Each structure stands twice: as structure tokens, then as C-alpha cells.
Amino acid sequence: MSPVLVLGACAGYLLVLFLVAAWSDRRAAEGRSVIDSALVYALSWGVYCTAWTYFGSVGRAATGGVWFLPIYLGPMLAMLVAWIVLRKMVRIAHTYRITSIADFIAGRYGKSPGLAALVTLITVIGIVPYIALQLKAVEAGYIVLTGRGDEDAVGWLGDGTFYVALSLATFAIIFGTRHLDVAERHEGMVAAIAFESIVKLVAFLAVGAFVTWGLFGGMSDIWARAGEVPKLAGLMQLGGPGFDHAQWFAMTVLSAFSVLLLPRQFQVMVVECVNERHVRRAAWLFPAYLLLINVFVLPIAIGGLLLLGAGGDPETFVLSLPLTQGAPGLALLAYLGGLSAATGMLIVETVAVSTMVCNDLVMPALLRLGRLGDGDLTRIILNVRRAAIVAVLMLGYLYFHVAGEAYALVSIGLISFAAVAQFAPSLLGGIYWRGGTRVGAIAGLVAGFAVWAWTLMLPSVAKSGWIADDFVAHGPFGIGLLAPEQLFGLTGLDSLTHSLFWSMLANVGLYVGLSLARAPSAREASQALLFVDVFRRPGAEPVFWRGRARLDDLRALAARFLGPARAEALFDEHAAEVGVPVPDLVADARLVDRVERQIAGAVGTASARVLVASVAQEEPLSVEDVLEILDESSQLRGYARALESATVELRDANEALKSLDELKDDFMSSVTHELRTPLTSIRALSEVMRDTPDIEPAERDEFLRIIVSETERLGRLVNQVLDLAKIESGHAEWHNTDVDLRAVIQDAARAVSELFRERGARLDLSLPDAVPTIRADADRLTQVMLNLLSNAAKFVPDVDGRVEVRLRSEADALVVEVHDNGPGVPQPDQATVFEKFRQGGDAQTRPPGTGLGLPISRQIVDHLGGRMWLESEPGRGACFAFRLPLQPGGNENELQGADS
Amino acid sequence: MSERRGPRAQSLIALCVAGVVLFNFPLLAVWGQGATVFGLPLLPVALFGIWAALIAILAWVSERGGG
Amino acid sequence: MSCKVLIADDEPNIVVSLSFMMKREGYDVLVARDGVEALDTIRRERPALVLLDAMMPGMTGFDVCEAVRADAGVRETRIVMLTAKGRETDVARGLGAGADAYVTKPFSTRDLVAKVRDMLA
Structure with missing residues (x-):
């Protein structure tokens, strides 16, 4: 395949990636986040599947059968408890604005800068080779597709891989350092990663389907044909008693830890989590994704072995099978799938690692050197982070170039897993065990990391021939007991399991042992409480801080590290919550804590602690103080x-x-x-x-x-109050007869005719010739009509006042409407006109009335099972209307119906 | 309170323990005896089957209870 | 020289009776129908005493009382608050707002006239 085509496709793919990210960032700016969904969240977790697994799984399956599976079964097991463990990590990280694993572990053990730096160093050493591995996969795939290597390339500038690394650095800088506060999410990046997960899944499934049904007659056909080759038949079995169950178990455990502790996993699962409730659904969607992407691994591996024989490299079967079997387009798609697996990992890992490098190595150094000046530092911090991104990627590129084809690269995936697994005791222990201390965590990490380096990293380096490998076989200085792969003479384990056992033993042993040996300091104890009990007090964490601070100092500090706008917003928000204007704020523990958390989002927990301590006069807390504060807050x-x-x-x-x-x-x-x-x-x-x-x-x-x-x-008022009281209390007497509502209306109209003549208003009645009678108290109904008519008469204009009464018969009710051409009732008053003593107008212009007529009328209508309402548009008159059911006491009928 | 909603911790832990047992020795040796189902070797079928079942149960445990 | 007395009430019939009484006592009577008008009149005419209804539309008697006490030009105006609500809290509120006396409706005309006479002596 022509290199131009392949490079063009890669460039096109990267362009699409940029567009997806830009689109998602724009949507987020419009408030329509793409990533606020459990599905996208779960897809972004798919960054777990890197080029190492995309190409390597088939390779592993071709040589070891089901041995490619443990690194996916581990995540399955981890996801079963994600709702418990991961959600707790998410809650802690979001509450305390934690943005990396280094921050998380350091924050838990008293915000220790030393611990943060240590975790960062372990991560960089453990992960850089892994980054190199991705670049190698991009290159290896390119060679398979184009059929030639880059021997003819002139230095870096002629190397396509270099440009891939460069464009990814650009991507990471654009979408990974959008804002200073890393605790803010990177919408574009996450959306792009989710998109990449779809691409690699589709590409892999397409190749799998092509092999299974295109080249063979389905899965059973592949198996049947494999069964004829004795070497292949053995792949599908455990291989008798020689099967290494310990390694199987070790790999499962290792990958279960890694899926939570790899920097990129922590980034997408914890830092970028929009809503912790998404964890619930993503926890099963993600293993389902892993299952899907693995369904065709065995068919491709065995199909490749059958068709290409031992001559082909199993690691590139995904590409070489479609390429040699007449489907070059599919091969290109498969390559893009591999590219997406590699780039996804590279982007997220680089952003995650560079955050740690910036916050936990560079910033503390700059702070200590006092080289930051007094101005707004946000731009400087962002630039440091950008430089760190380029540095991390270039470090990976350098390693890739130096290590080349060496053994170190091939096995680096699991070696990286083993490195980050060292975080498990202090991180997972730290969120469930209050007793863990900083000294225990540091000692455990240092020892575990040292054992890892000695037993796993160095031998792999030695095997690639960079250093003499005598020490691997015979131990350093000939001391056999210290031989890295048979430490203290332990044999019978493969090197991975062996290393994992010793490193974890040292790590857990020291962590637990030293934590128990010395009581935690007040700061460690308080942080332990905040982390372990994070679910106990949503929104009301105690603040373990005592001392004095000046408001102006805090504001200046916040402005330097958050930028003036965000700092101002922070103080405004706090002032609004406290209920005093900003200048009157008291720099109390809660405000200091708030400022510290916000700064932590920008420069990390440990640096934020140092910064706040530098502007405040703090009183050292004793453990008793911590308990006292906790007690106060738990009482509250x-x-x-x-x-x-x-x-x-x-x-x-x-x-x-x-x-x-x-x-x-x-x-x-x-x-x-x-x-x-x-x-x-x-x-x-x-x-x-x-x-x-x-x-x-x-x-x-x-x-x-x-x-x-x-x-x-006075008399009217007394009567009406009594009336209302009687009706409301149910003591009123009702003389119900068959009433002709027409007669009632005509009586009432006659009674108010004098009033209308005085007002110079006209009263029109539009009544049907006959209406059904209803069962009611005629006097009460006359009272209602009189109230409505005199009410209307009060409000008609002095000139040309008109009131019209309409009676109409409906299927099961009679409706009476009284229209006037007065000013109408303003909207806000419409709801209250039926309330007692709510009279329209003021006392001077208001016609005499008691304010009880309408409430009484409504009570009467209600009593008869009807309803009274008002329709009015201000300026266009008012219409008071009521509706009486033909079957009186409809309510009673309902009650009887309910009884029977 | 919405905090408390979600799958029960005991169910999840029990499921996780079950997963560890099903995926490892000695049950793993049971799956790996070389038998076939529908023309497919038992070992990968069993592993994928258990995997799918765990996902299904997890989905059921997670999604019931609404929200 | 006769004293000016302002009657501020939104009930016309009460105004009729009060102004008759005040005129009979020889005071110059001014009338206001609501709080805003009352405050304007106080500032413009500077009456010696105001009979102020507590419950008026717009600006209540309490509001007027507070505004008068806050205005250096008319601060010394005597204020008798009239109210149809006789609860303890209303009395307290009226005195809190700075009224010199508090009279509950319905009142004895003799007592009211005597009180006004005292306050203007």
C-alpha cells in the first residue's frame, strides 16, 4: 500500500479527532455537554485498550491461547465493585479538587509534597516505556501496511512516528490544558477518546467478522480446522497440570488494580467524571465493551496461524490477514483502529502524567526557588503544563528510538501494570483504613518500587542487552540469594508473579507495619477522616484548620493562582453563602479551606497547602484538636x-x-x-x-x-361573617327545593334594578326558554346572584356601564356568567378575589362593600357541588361565572360509590 | 436520599467473590479439560460465558431500583 | 395663632368626625387621604400634630411615622397613631416607629381631644 495513502489516512483521522474534540468543547460551552452520559463515560474508559492490547492480544492468543484474557477479566472483577470503590474515589477527588493519583495519595497522607513527588516519579518511570510502546505500534503497523521500514528516513524529521507524536502533543495541549483548573473537565478530550473507542471497536470487529465469515465458514469451522493441527488444538486447553494458575491469578489481580490506577484510567474515570451516578451504568457497559472487543481475538489468531503459518508475525495479524487476503481497505481501517488505540492512550496518559509533573515536581521546585514573582501566575502554570506534555511525549519518543526492537518494549505493558499496582496499598488502603500514615505510605511505595525495579524492570532491560545480564542469572556480585528473578531463592514462579509477590509483600508489609508502629500526626489523622468518611457527611465536611489569615492576603493569593476573574467569583460565591458583602468577609477556617481547595484544583493539593500556609498564621493542630473539631461538626x-x-x-x-x-x-x-x-x-x-x-x-x-x-x-358585616362562619362550619341550614335558575336570576335582577338605575348602567339577561331545575336552596342562590350583580354594578364605568347575565344549559350542569364592562381584575389580584376582605380598589374610590360577598358566594356554590371562577383580561371587563351540577351532591354520590 | 440509592454493597462484593472463584483455579481447571460445546472448545466458551453472565447480573443489579 | 392639625385617614366618615372635633377645638385642620399625601402635607404645611391612621393604602401610618422621625425638618411633629387593630404588637410597633401616643379605634372623643390638647399645650 502506498505510504502516501496510509499517511493521508492517518492525517485525516487525526483531523477528525480534532474536529470531534472542538465540536464537543463548543457544545459544552453552550451548556449541552456531550460527555454527561453514562455511555460516553463508559466509552472513554475504553482508553484501557491500547495498541498493546489491540495488536498484542492476537499475538498472545496465537502463542498462549486464552492467556490474553486475564488482563480483561481483571477489569471485569474490578468493575463489579466499582460502585463501591470507584465512586468513593470520585467523590473524594471531586470534594477536594484532586486531579491526579499523586494528588490523591499525597492528599490522603497529610498533603505531603514528598509523597506527591515520589508517586509522580514512579509514574513517569513506569509509564514512559508504555508510551514508547504505543509509538512503536504505530510504526510497526505502518511497516506492515506499506511493506517497508523507515531505513530511508533522514533522522527524526523523516520519521512519520515523530509527526504522530507531535500532532498528539498539539492535541493534548489544545484540549488538555484548556483551563488552569484541572478539576474542570476536558470535554473535548473525553469526547474524542470516546470516539476513538468506537473506532477501534468497529475496526476490530470488522476484521474479526471478515476472518470468521469471510475467510472461514464461521467459528466452528475455524476450530474444526485448527483441531486438525495438533499444535493449534493444544491452544484451547489449559495444557494439563503444567498450567500456571499462579500467573493467571496474578495477572487478573494486576489488571484489576491497573484499571483503576493507571494514570489514564484515573484521568477518565475519576477526574473527568461528570456525575458519579454514571458510575453505576458505566460499570457494566465497560466490561461489555471489553468483551465485545475480545470476541474475535481467538478466531483472528487461529485463522492467521492457519492461513499465514508460522511465517507471519501474530502481533500484526489484524493488519496482515486482510492485506494478504484481498481486503486492503479493511487493512487500512484496521490500522486506523490501531492508531486510535495508540493515540487515545497517548493523549490521556500524557495529559495525566504532565499534570502530575507540573503540580508535583515543577511547581514545588519553582515555589521553593521563589522564582514566580507576584503577578498573575495562571499563564505560567499553563505553560509549564504544556511544556510537560511535550516533554513526556518526547521522552516516550526518545525511549522508543533507543529501545527499538528490544525485549524491554514487548513486555513493557505488564511491567507498567506492575509499577502502578504499587499505588494500590496506599491508595485503596487509604480510603478504607484511617490508620495508614505518611511514613508507612512512603516506605511501602519506595520498597515496592525498588523491588519492582530490581525484579522486573532491570532484568527486562538486561534481556534487551543494554546492560550485562550476569546479575540476572547469578545475582549481584555473585550473591545468588539476591538474583532478581529468584529472590531469596524463590523459584517456581514466572518473573511477573515473582515480582508482584515480593513487591507487594514489601509494600503492604511496610505500609501496614510502619503505620501501626507510629500514631498518625494531626494532619494525617484529619485527612484520613476526610477521605475515609467522605460519604458520611455530604456537603458538611469539618474543616481542620485553626489560625488567622487576612482577607486581602487570601484574595491576592487566589488571584495569583486562579486568575482575577475566578478569584473574584470564588469570593463572591462565598460571600453570598455567608450572607455578607465581600469586604466584610471574615477569613475564617471555612473560607481558608475553600480558597485552598480551589488552588489545589490548579496546582495540586500539596502545593496549595504550602501556599496557604505561607499567607496565614496557622496554629499547629494536635490530635485532640482534630477530635474536638470533629466532635463539634458531628454535633452540628x-x-x-x-x-x-x-x-x-x-x-x-x-x-x-x-x-x-x-x-x-x-x-x-x-x-x-x-x-x-x-x-x-x-x-x-x-x-x-x-x-x-x-x-x-x-x-x-x-x-x-x-x-x-x-x-x-355594620349589620351587613355581622350577618355575612355569621353566614360565612355557618357555611364553613357546616351549620348553615339549607332549604333545598327544585329551583328554576331562570326565576332566581330574574328575581335578583329585579332586586338590583334600582341600584343599576342609580349607577346609570344597563343590565341584560340572556336566558334560554327553559332549563332543567336543580336541587338547591333558592334563597342562597339569590344571594349569590345579588352578590355578583351588585359587585358588577360597582365596577362598571359611570357612563355606558353594561352588565350581562348569561345562563346556559350543558349536558350535566347549568352555567351562569355575569359579564361587566368595567376595568377588569389585574392579573395579580385574580387569585385573591375570592379571599375574605380582599376588595378591589382603595377605600376612597371603592364602592361600599364588606369584602365578604364573593367568598360567601363561592362557599355556597361549592356547597352545591359546583364551582365558581373569574375570567378577566384587564381593560376588557370581568366575567364571574359559576357552574352547578344537575345532580346535586355529586360528591355524596361519589362517596357512596366508593363505599359500595 | 439519592446518595443511598444504587446497588447494594453486599450483592456487589458477593458477585466479585463469585467472579474471582469462577475465573481461577480450581474451577478454571474444570473448564479447561478440552471438551467442546457446539463444536467450540469449552475453555474460551466458558470464560466468555461467565464473563457475559457477570455483566448481565451486574447490569441487572445496577439498573433495577430505578433512576 | 392657631395650631395646624393634620388628619390622615382613608375612611371618609372618620375624617368627617375627626375634623369636626378638631375644628371645634379651634385648630386649623388639614386632611390627607393616604400615607404619601400625609407625608407631603407634613413637609409642606408643618402641622404641629398629626392624627395618623395606621392602616392606609400605599404608605402605612407606621411608614409615615418613621419617615417623619428620620426627616430633620419635621422631626418634632407630634404624632398620634390611630388604629383599628388593638393587638399588643401593633401598639409596640407604633411606639417603636416613633409615635407619641397610640389610640385604638373606636375611641372616646373626649379622651382624644384631651390628649391632643395636652400634647399641644
Whole structure:
């Protein structure tokens, strides 16, 4: 295949990757996140499948049968408890703005900068060869496709792999260092990784289907033909008692740890997690993805061995099978699948490792040297991170070039797994065991890492011929007991299991032993509590900090490391929560903690601790202080919880009681007010007349008229209050007869005719010739009509006022509408017109009324099983309407129906 | 509280223990005897079958309970 | 020179009775129908005393009272608060707002006139 075509396809693929990432970033900016879904989250976990597994699984299967499986069965087992373990890691990381494994472990053991640096070093040493391996896969595939190597290339500049590395560095810089706060998610990167997972799955399945059904007659055909070759038949069995169960188990355990602890896995699973509830579904989608991508591994391996014989390299069967069997297009697709597996790993791993290098190696050094100046540091930090990305990728590229075809590269996948497995005791132990200490963690990590390097890393380097391999066979200086692959004379284990056993023994032994030997310091104890008990106190973590800080210092610090805008937002938010303006904020423990967490998101936990300590006067905490703070906060928590449950249980009851109380209080208060107002006029005017014998006759007449009208008002009010009370309490007497609603309306209209004449308004009735009678109290209905009509009369305009009453008969009810051409009821008042003492207008312009007419009318209609409502558009009049069912007491019928 | 919702921890741990037992010695030796099912060797069929079953049970345990 | 007395109430009939009483006592009577008007009149006419209804639309009597006490020009105005709500809290609120006296409706005209006379003596 022509190199131009292959390179062109690669370039096109990378371009698509950029577009996917850019699109996703834009969607996120619009608030429509692509990655906020369990499916995309699970697909991004697919970064676990690298080029090493994409090409290597087939290679492994071709030589060892089912031996490719343990590194996928381990993740399956880990995912079974993901909801327990991973969710806890996610919660801790998000609560304390943790952005890397180094941060996580250092944060757990008292925010120790030394521990963070140590974890970072182990990661870099363990992972760089793994990065090199991906670059090698990209190159190896290219050679298979084009049929030639890059011998003719002139240095790096003629090397396609170099450009792949370069474009990935560009990608990682663009989409991996968008914002300073790593705790903010990288939407574009995650979307691109999920996309890559789809590409590699589709490509691998396509090749598998091509081999299984295109080249053979299905799986059983492959097996049947393999059965004829004795060498192949043996692949499908365990191979008798010689099967290495210990190694099988070791690999399963190793990969179970790795799927949580590899930097790229931690990045996509923990740091980039949008919502921890997604863990629940992703935990089964991800193993399902792994299963799918592995279904065709054995068929491809065996098919390749059958068709290409021993001459072919099993590691490239995925490419060579379609290429030699007349499907070059498929071969190119398969290569792009491999490229996607490699690039996905490279991008995420580089971003994750560079964050650690920046936060835990470079920043502490810069801080210590005091070389940062006083200005805004956000740009500097971002540039450091970008430089770290380039450095990590170039380191991998360098290793790839130097190591070349060496053995070290081929076996590096599992060696890297074994390196990151060293984090398991201190990380997993740290989130479940409060007793773990910094010294124990450091000693465990150092010892485990040293044993790993001696028993696994160095022998692999020696086997590739870089250093003399005498020590592997005979031990250093001829001391056989220290021979790396038979440490202390332990034989019978393969080198991986052997190394894993000794390194874990040393690691766990020292971690537990030293942790038990010395009590944790106050800071370690407090961090242990925060991590282990993270689910116990959602949103109310105690703050283990005492001391004094100045608000201005904190603001300056935040502005330097977060940028002025984010710093300002941070303080505004805190001020809003506390409820005081920003300048009045007190730099208390909670604010200091908040600032420290935000800075931790930018420069890492350990550096943030150092920075905050540098601007505050802190009091060292004793373990007693920690317990005291915890006690205070748990008491508060206890109160809060009691309050919360009480609120939950009593909320409804409380609400009901409260509104009832208010109603009663409001009602009583309104009644007294309404009663006292006319009484005041009556008493005052009577006393005035009593005390003023020589009052003018005209004045006396006017006063008497007022007294009479106020007395009437008083009487009306008393009657209506009593009426309402009777109806509401159910003590009213109802004289129900068969009522013709037409007659009721006509009676009421006659009664108000005088009122309408005074107002100069017209009253029109539009009644049908006949309506069915209803069972009701005629006097009460007349009262309703009088209320509605006098109400309407009050509000019609002085000139050309009109009120129209319409009666219509529906299937099961009668509807009465009273339209007026008054000003209408403003929207906000419509809901309250039926409440007591809510009169429209103010006292001067308001026509006399008690404010009880409408509430009473509604009570009456309600009692008759009907409904009263208001329709009004301000400026276009009001329509009060009610509806009465033909079958009175419909409610009672329902009740009887329910009883029977 | 939404915090508490989700699969029960005991179920998950039991499932994990079951997975470890099914995937390892000595049960592994049972799958690896060289028998065939439907013309396919038992060992990979058994491993993939157990794998699929674990996914199915995990999915069921995770998804019931709603949300 | 006769004293100016402002009557601020939204009930016309109460205004009628109060203004008759105040005129009979020889005061110059001013009338306001709501809180805003009352405050304007106080600032413009500087009455010696205000009979102030607590429950008026818009600006309540309490609001007017507070505004008067906060205004250096009219701070010394005597204020008698009238209310139809006789609860302890209302009395406390009225006095808290700075009223000089608090009268519950319905009131005895003789007592009210005596109180006004005292306060303007």
C-alpha cells in the first residue's frame, strides 16, 4: 500500500479527532455537554485498550491461547465493585479538587509534597516505556501496511512516528490544558477518546467478522480446522497440570488494580467524571465493551496461524490477514483502529502524567526557588503544563528510538501494570483504613518500587542487552540469594508473579507495619477522616484548620493562582453563602479551606497547602484538636440531621397548620378591623353630637345619615361573617327545593334594578326558554346572584356601564356568567378575589362593600357541588361565572360509590 | 436520599467473590479439560460465558431500583 | 395663632368626625387621604400634630411615622397613631416607629381631644 495513502489516512483521522474534540468543547460551552452520559463515560474508559492490547492480544492468543484474557477479566472483577470503590474515589477527588493519583495519595497522607513527588516519579518511570510502546505500534503497523521500514528516513524529521507524536502533543495541549483548573473537565478530550473507542471497536470487529465469515465458514469451522493441527488444538486447553494458575491469578489481580490506577484510567474515570451516578451504568457497559472487543481475538489468531503459518508475525495479524487476503481497505481501517488505540492512550496518559509533573515536581521546585514573582501566575502554570506534555511525549519518543526492537518494549505493558499496582496499598488502603500514615505510605511505595525495579524492570532491560545480564542469572556480585528473578531463592514462579509477590509483600508489609508502629500526626489523622468518611457527611465536611489569615492576603493569593476573574467569583460565591458583602468577609477556617481547595484544583493539593500556609498564621493542630473539631461538626451534623428529618416528616403538617393559623389570624384581625371602622365613625359622631348641643342642623343631618349608613354596614358585616362562619362550619341550614335558575336570576335582577338605575348602567339577561331545575336552596342562590350583580354594578364605568347575565344549559350542569364592562381584575389580584376582605380598589374610590360577598358566594356554590371562577383580561371587563351540577351532591354520590 | 440509592454493597462484593472463584483455579481447571460445546472448545466458551453472565447480573443489579 | 392639625385617614366618615372635633377645638385642620399625601402635607404645611391612621393604602401610618422621625425638618411633629387593630404588637410597633401616643379605634372623643390638647399645650 502506498505510504502516501496510509499517511493521508492517518492525517485525516487525526483531523477528525480534532474536529470531534472542538465540536464537543463548543457544545459544552453552550451548556449541552456531550460527555454527561453514562455511555460516553463508559466509552472513554475504553482508553484501557491500547495498541498493546489491540495488536498484542492476537499475538498472545496465537502463542498462549486464552492467556490474553486475564488482563480483561481483571477489569471485569474490578468493575463489579466499582460502585463501591470507584465512586468513593470520585467523590473524594471531586470534594477536594484532586486531579491526579499523586494528588490523591499525597492528599490522603497529610498533603505531603514528598509523597506527591515520589508517586509522580514512579509514574513517569513506569509509564514512559508504555508510551514508547504505543509509538512503536504505530510504526510497526505502518511497516506492515506499506511493506517497508523507515531505513530511508533522514533522522527524526523523516520519521512519520515523530509527526504522530507531535500532532498528539498539539492535541493534548489544545484540549488538555484548556483551563488552569484541572478539576474542570476536558470535554473535548473525553469526547474524542470516546470516539476513538468506537473506532477501534468497529475496526476490530470488522476484521474479526471478515476472518470468521469471510475467510472461514464461521467459528466452528475455524476450530474444526485448527483441531486438525495438533499444535493449534493444544491452544484451547489449559495444557494439563503444567498450567500456571499462579500467573493467571496474578495477572487478573494486576489488571484489576491497573484499571483503576493507571494514570489514564484515573484521568477518565475519576477526574473527568461528570456525575458519579454514571458510575453505576458505566460499570457494566465497560466490561461489555471489553468483551465485545475480545470476541474475535481467538478466531483472528487461529485463522492467521492457519492461513499465514508460522511465517507471519501474530502481533500484526489484524493488519496482515486482510492485506494478504484481498481486503486492503479493511487493512487500512484496521490500522486506523490501531492508531486510535495508540493515540487515545497517548493523549490521556500524557495529559495525566504532565499534570502530575507540573503540580508535583515543577511547581514545588519553582515555589521553593521563589522564582514566580507576584503577578498573575495562571499563564505560567499553563505553560509549564504544556511544556510537560511535550516533554513526556518526547521522552516516550526518545525511549522508543533507543529501545527499538528490544525485549524491554514487548513486555513493557505488564511491567507498567506492575509499577502502578504499587499505588494500590496506599491508595485503596487509604480510603478504607484511617490508620495508614505518611511514613508507612512512603516506605511501602519506595520498597515496592525498588523491588519492582530490581525484579522486573532491570532484568527486562538486561534481556534487551543494554546492560550485562550476569546479575540476572547469578545475582549481584555473585550473591545468588539476591538474583532478581529468584529472590531469596524463590523459584517456581514466572518473573511477573515473582515480582508482584515480593513487591507487594514489601509494600503492604511496610505500609501496614510502619503505620501501626507510629500514631498518625494531626494532619494525617484529619485527612484520613476526610477521605475515609467522605460519604458520611455530604456537603458538611469539618474543616481542620485553626489560625488567622487576612482577607486581602487570601484574595491576592487566589488571584495569583486562579486568575482575577475566578478569584473574584470564588469570593463572591462565598460571600453570598455567608450572607455578607465581600469586604466584610471574615477569613475564617471555612473560607481558608475553600480558597485552598480551589488552588489545589490548579496546582495540586500539596502545593496549595504550602501556599496557604505561607499567607496565614496557622496554629499547629494536635490530635485532640482534630477530635474536638470533629466532635463539634458531628454535633452540628446531628442537629442538622434531626432538623432535616423533622422537617421532612412534618413539612406537610406544618404547612397546613401554618396556613390555617395565618388564615385564622388574618381573618380575625380583618374582622376586628372591619368591625371597628364603622364603629369608630358611629361612636365619634354620636359623641360629637352629644357634646355639641349647638350643632348646625345641616351638619347634624349629615352626621345622622353617616351614622345610619355605617350602622347598616355594620349589620351587613355581622350577618355575612355569621353566614360565612355557618357555611364553613357546616351549620348553615339549607332549604333545598327544585329551583328554576331562570326565576332566581330574574328575581335578583329585579332586586338590583334600582341600584343599576342609580349607577346609570344597563343590565341584560340572556336566558334560554327553559332549563332543567336543580336541587338547591333558592334563597342562597339569590344571594349569590345579588352578590355578583351588585359587585358588577360597582365596577362598571359611570357612563355606558353594561352588565350581562348569561345562563346556559350543558349536558350535566347549568352555567351562569355575569359579564361587566368595567376595568377588569389585574392579573395579580385574580387569585385573591375570592379571599375574605380582599376588595378591589382603595377605600376612597371603592364602592361600599364588606369584602365578604364573593367568598360567601363561592362557599355556597361549592356547597352545591359546583364551582365558581373569574375570567378577566384587564381593560376588557370581568366575567364571574359559576357552574352547578344537575345532580346535586355529586360528591355524596361519589362517596357512596366508593363505599359500595 | 439519592446518595443511598444504587446497588447494594453486599450483592456487589458477593458477585466479585463469585467472579474471582469462577475465573481461577480450581474451577478454571474444570473448564479447561478440552471438551467442546457446539463444536467450540469449552475453555474460551466458558470464560466468555461467565464473563457475559457477570455483566448481565451486574447490569441487572445496577439498573433495577430505578433512576 | 392657631395650631395646624393634620388628619390622615382613608375612611371618609372618620375624617368627617375627626375634623369636626378638631375644628371645634379651634385648630386649623388639614386632611390627607393616604400615607404619601400625609407625608407631603407634613413637609409642606408643618402641622404641629398629626392624627395618623395606621392602616392606609400605599404608605402605612407606621411608614409615615418613621419617615417623619428620620426627616430633620419635621422631626418634632407630634404624632398620634390611630388604629383599628388593638393587638399588643401593633401598639409596640407604633411606639417603636416613633409615635407619641397610640389610640385604638373606636375611641372616646373626649379622651382624644384631651390628649391632643395636652400634647399641644
